[in-house]
Amino acid sequence: MNKNDIVCPENLIYGKPDLMNNNHMHYCPGCSHGVVHKLIAEVIEELGLQEKTIGIAPVGCAVFAYNYLDIDWQEAAHGRAPALATATKRLLPDKMVFTYQGDGDLAAIGTAETIHTANRGENIAIIFINNAIYGMTGGQMAPTTLADMKTSTSPYGRDIQTMGRPLKILDMLAQLDGVCLATRTSVHTAAAVKKTKRLIKLAFENSMAGKGTSIVEVVSTCNSGWKMTPAQSNDWMVENMFPVFPIGDLKNV
Amino acid sequence: MSEAISLMKGNEAIAHAAIRYGVDGYFGYPITPQSEIIETLMAEAPWNTTGMVVLQAESEVAAINMVYGGAACGKYSMTSSSSPGVSLKQEGISYMAGAELPCLIVNVMRGGPGLGTIQPSQADYFQTVKGGGHGDYKLITLAPNSVQEMADFVGLGFDLAFKYRNPAMILTDGVIGQMMEKVKLPDFKPRRTEQEIRVQCPWATLGKTPDRGPNIITSLELDSASMEKNNLRFQAKYRQVEANEVRYEEIKCDDADYIIVAFGSAARICLKAIEMAREEGIKVGLIRPITLWPFPSKILFEYADKVKGMLTVELNAGQMVEDVRLSVNGKVPVEHYGRLGGIVPTPDGVLEALKDKIVK
Numbered sequence: 001m002n003k004n005d006i007v008c009p010e011n012l013i014y015g016k017p018d019l020m021n022n023n024h025m026h027y028c029p030g031c032s033h034g035v036v037h038k039l040i041a042e043v044i045e046e047l048g049l050q051e052k053t054i055g056i057a058p059v060g061c062a063v064f065a066y067n068y069l070d071i072d073w074q075e076a077a078h079g080r081a082p083a084l085a086t087a088t089k090r091l092l093p094d095k096m097v098f099t100y101q102g103d104g105d106l107a108a109i110g111t112a113e114t115i116h117t118a119n120r121g122e123n124i125a126i127i128f129i130n131n132a133i134y135g136m137t138g139g140q141m142a143p144t145t146l147a148d149m150k151t152s153t154s155p156y157g158r159d160i161q162t163m164g165r166p167l168k169i170l171d172m173l174a175q176l177d178g179v180c181l182a183t184r185t186s187v188h189t190a191a192a193v194k195k196t197k198r199l200i201k202l203a204f205e206n207s208m209a210g211k212g213t214s215i216v217e218v219v220s221t222c223n224s225g226w227k228m229t230p231a232q233s234n235d236w237m238v239e240n241m242f243p244v245f246p247i248g249d250l251k252n253v
Numbered sequence: 254m255s256e257a258i259s260l261m262k263g264n265e266a267i268a269h270a271a272i273r274y275g276v277d278g279y280f281g282y283p284i285t286p287q288s289e290i291i292e293t294l295m296a297e298a299p300w301n302t303t304g305m306v307v308l309q310a311e312s313e314v315a316a317i318n319m320v321y322g323g324a325a326c327g328k329y330s331m332t333s334s335s336s337p338g339v340s341l342k343q344e345g346i347s348y349m350a351g352a353e354l355p356c357l358i359v360n361v362m363r364g365g366p367g368l369g370t371i372q373p374s375q376a377d378y379f380q381t382v383k384g385g386g387h388g389d390y391k392l393i394t395l396a397p398n399s400v401q402e403m404a405d406f407v408g409l410g411f412d413l414a415f416k417y418r419n420p421a422m423i424l425t426d427g428v429i430g431q432m433m434e435k436v437k438l439p440d441f442k443p444r445r446t447e448q449e450i451r452v453q454c455p456w457a458t459l460g461k462t463p464d465r466g467p468n469i470i471t472s473l474e475l476d477s478a479s480m481e482k483n484n485l486r487f488q489a490k491y492r493q494v495e496a497n498e499v500r501y502e503e504i505k506c507d508d509a510d511y512i513i514v515a516f517g518s519a520a521r522i523c524l525k526a527i528e529m530a531r532e533e534g535i536k537v538g539l540i541r542p543i544t545l546w547p548f549p550s551k552i553l554f555e556y557a558d559k560v561k562g563m564l565t566v567e568l569n570a571g572q573m574v575e576d577v578r579l580s581v582n583g584k585v586p587v588e589h590y591g592r593l594g595g596i597v598p599t600p601d602g603v604l605e606a607l608k609d610k611i612v613k
Contacts, residue, residue, distance in 0.1 A: 051460045056322070057471075066469045072458035074325045075471030076318065077348050083315040084322030088458070090306045091278050091328045092447075095460055113318070116311035 017041035019050065023067045030230025032220035033062055033129065035187040039197045040100075040127065041069050043204055052208075053096045054088055056081040060102035061135040079110025082117035085124045089207070096207050098125040104134050107143040107169040114169065121178025121212040125203035128215055130245060131222040132166070139225035143167040146244055151225070166244050170217045174250035180206050181214035182251040186242075188221065188234040202252075211253075219245050259436055263403040263429045266436050267333065267359055268293035270407035271305075275444040276357075277328035278306040280319035282338060285371040286427040287361035290333045303444055313338040317345030317358070324354035325470040327450040327457030329411055333359035335427075336377050337368060339385075346420055347386025350487070351472025355414035357407065359423045361430040362568075364595035372595025373427035373518060375568035381424050382546040382576070389484055391491045393421040393498070394545040396516040400434035402543075408439055415453070417494055424545060426568065428518035428597065500543035501552060505531070509538030511611055512556055514577050515566040516542045519598065523566050526603035535612055545573070550580035557584035562611040566603055567591045586611065 019041040027033045044053050050071065057065045059078035066073035076084045081099035089097040106114050106128050117124070133151055134140040140153040144166050148157040158164075174182035181203055185196045196218060203214035219241050221233035228236060261269070268290050271279060281291045291309060299305035306323075310316035316332045323330030334342060339360045349356060362377045364370035381394050393413050395406045406423050414421040450457055458468050474480040502520075505527060506512060515523045520541040530537045540556070542549050553563070562585050565574040574589035581587060590606035592598045 051462055054326075054458050054460060063473060066467070066471065070461065070467045072461045072468045073470070074322060074458055075352070075469070075473055076321070077344055080314070080318035080321070080345075083310070083318035084325070086308070086315075087278055087280060087306075087319035087322035087328075087330065088326055090308065091323050091326055091330075092459065112311055113315050116315065 017045050019045055019069050019071065021068060021070050025068060026064055027061065028224045030221065030223040030233060031061070032131065032187050032218060035193060036127065036129065036196070036218055037065065037068055039193070039200050043197060043201045044071065047201065047204055049096045049204065052094065053098070054092070056085045056088070056097070056099040058099070058101040058105040060105050062100050062102060062129065063136065065100050079105050079108070080113055081105065082110065082113040082122070082124070082126065086117050086120070086122045089122055089124050093123070096204055098127060098204065098207065100127045101129070102135070103128070103130045103132065103142045103144040107167050111169070115172070118173050118176050118179050118213040118215070123207050123210045124213060125207045126213065126215045127200065128170070128217040129220050130217050131220040131225070132241060133222050133225040135222045135225050143169070144245070146240055168245065170215060170250055173215055178212050179215065179251060180212035180253050181216070183215070183249045184217045184219060184245055184247050186219045186237070186247060188237060217245070219247065257437070259438060260433055261400065261436060262289055262431055262433050263397070263400045263425065264289035264361065264431065265293045266400045266404040266438070267407055267423070268297065269438050270404040271331060272297060272299045272303055273439045273441045274408045274411060275303065275329060275442040276305055276331055276411070277444060278308070278319070278323040278330045279332065280308050280310050280316040280323070280330070281332050282310050282313045282316050282334065284335045284338045286363060286430050287333050287335050287359065289430070290359065305444070313341035314345070317342040320356045320358070321345055321349055321352070321354060324349060324356040325352070325458050327454030327459065331357040331359070333361065335361045335363045336365050336374070339377065340380070343380070343386035346392065347388050347390060348472050349420045350386070350390035350392070351388060352470050353418040354420065354470065355411070355418050356420050357410040357414060357423065358420060360425070362424065362426040364593070370595035371427065373568060373597060374595055375426055375517060375519060376570070376572070377424065378545065378567070378569060378572035381422055382548070390487065391419070391494070391546055393417070393419055393494060395421065395423050396543060396545050397423060397425050397429055398517050398520050398541065399429070400432065400436045403429060404436050404438055413498060417490055419490065419494070424517070426518050495547040498544060499547045499549050499551070501549040502541040502543060503552070504539040504541070506538030506540065506556065509536050510561050511535065511537040511607065512560050512563045513537060513539050513566055513603070513607070514542070514553065514563055514573065515539065516545060516573065519566045519568055522598055522600055523603055525600035526607065529600055529604050530607060535607070537607065548576050548580070550576070553577055553580035554582065557581035560585060562586045562588070564607055564611050565589045566598060566606070568597065569593065
């Protein structure tokens with residue numbers, strides 16, 4: 001038996017989704033973004049929504065999300081993705097519209113757009129990557145940065161007396177009647193990846209069913225910004241992020 | 254054009270014209286003196302008739318970004334506001350210029366700076382024609398002087414915006430927005446189907462079909478060489494607009510010794526001042542720029558050989574006067590007369606300024 005007898009379609013048990021192209025990702029090794037991108041591509045394919053999906057990219061590390069998934073994309077100004085998504089879904093109600101946003105985009109500069117889009121119950125999905133830091137600009141403090149956590153703009157640690165506390169924006173969003181799904185998950189283990197995929201699928205199904213706004217918060221690692229190895233980052237996330245941002249459904253109706 | 258004549262405010266005419274033109278989405282936030290636009294749209298409830306979406310956003314920032322989303326789908330998308338709110342929209346306008354998205358923005362100007370007054374002004378001229386947001390871009394700018402032109406320029410604004418894939422603005426003020434005049438509204442046009450938009454706007458994000466690659470709407474290009482190419486493409490487009498789309502009105506210029514240059518509500522006042530001047534034997538004409546960008550530089554340059562001087566009349570401290578001076582390039586004296594803070598000039602004031610500053 002030679003290699004070509006084994007490498008054949010019927011033996012394929014794991015592959016790259018067709019929607020993912022061959023562009024080299026700019027994400028750091030160990031970053032959670034690549035995993036979540038792949039899950040989104042898999043879910044779109046499994047739901048047969050390739051021709052109906054419009055993605056809204058943020059400002060932040062995922063600003064180039066449109067380089068990796070072969071769907072139609074709009075690149076928003078910092079924080080404004082939910083406003084773009086609102087108009088897109090209202091004007092194209094039969095499409096599946098999702099935003100992909102980081103913590104600075106969604107929970108700092110875009111707080112007003114996030115809250116009011118959810119309050120109107122826009123039929124969109126929001127994929128929210130929370131890694132407690134600004135990755136793209138080089139590791140500055142985010143609204144979700146933990147107390148005492150060191151960043152380049154809180155080099156002595158986040159002083160909650162002067163710099164605020166980590167913002168649990170998902171808890172705020174879960175209170176709004178327009179929200180049908182507010183869930184917190186992660187992608188640091190195989191089981192967590194599978195669960196996150198189920199939640200993204202549910203969020204996209206909710207968008208198509210017109211059930212309201214779905215927010216899937218993925219508590220994520222930024223090993224470059226955190227200045228750790230990828231493995232250390234996973235452990236640090238479990239020990240430090242999960243107590244502040246507990247995994248699980250806050251709302252699922 | 255409908256044969257029926259209606260009596261309505263300029264703001265109301267904008268709303269009715271938008272529904273009739275087949276606009277897909279209006280996204281706005283209330284601010285005086287233009288709230289009648291969104292109020293009229295909400296009262297007309299066009300989502301029940303044409304299917305037009307009307308949405309009151311949480312802020313002007315959200316509203317302009319909703320326009321971005323709608324425009325990215327190739328939809329006729331518009332917003333309206335007044336000066337302080339339009340300042341908030343500048344980021345979004347810059348992004349749309351950079352992403353080459355067509356849309357219509359209405360600015361019913363009020364006195365500034367800051368919260369200023371709610372009375373009419375033309376003090377946002379610089380903001381509109383010189384940039385406003387960041388980066389090298391131009392905004393197609395239409396300046397109506399009547400309720401009829403408020404109605405007509407909705408369609409014209411969208412036509413130009415889509416022809417050049419560029420944002421367009423109707424720059425008007427509280428006089429034109431609030432005054433009532435008779436108007437013939439445009440006929441109803443059906444909204445375009447998704448298939449029609451796919452043909453008209455092959456760049457639109459309507460969902461990727463197998464026959465094409467992904468459509469990506471973005472203003473981002475980190476590679477400087479590529480970004481310079483983008484900028485040069487924009488500049489080439491702006492030169493096309495300047496060559497093809499200049500619009501202005503000439504009144505009593507044939508025998509004129511002097512010319513008044515004024516736009517919008519100021520031009521209306523100047524018509525009376527010109528009549529009074531001619532009764533006194535002063536031969537003065539009016540050039541009314543209808544497009545503020547592209548600016549009617551060529552006609553002003555030509556008249557500079559025929560007249561002894563020009564006066565701009567503006568509801569500001571002297572903004573368009575700089576473009577008139579650049580146009581005539583020193584061939585004749587160009588002076589400015591204006592009132593500030595929401596005060597509207599009188600014909601007497603214009604005539605006095607003409608005699609004092611130009612007819613010596």
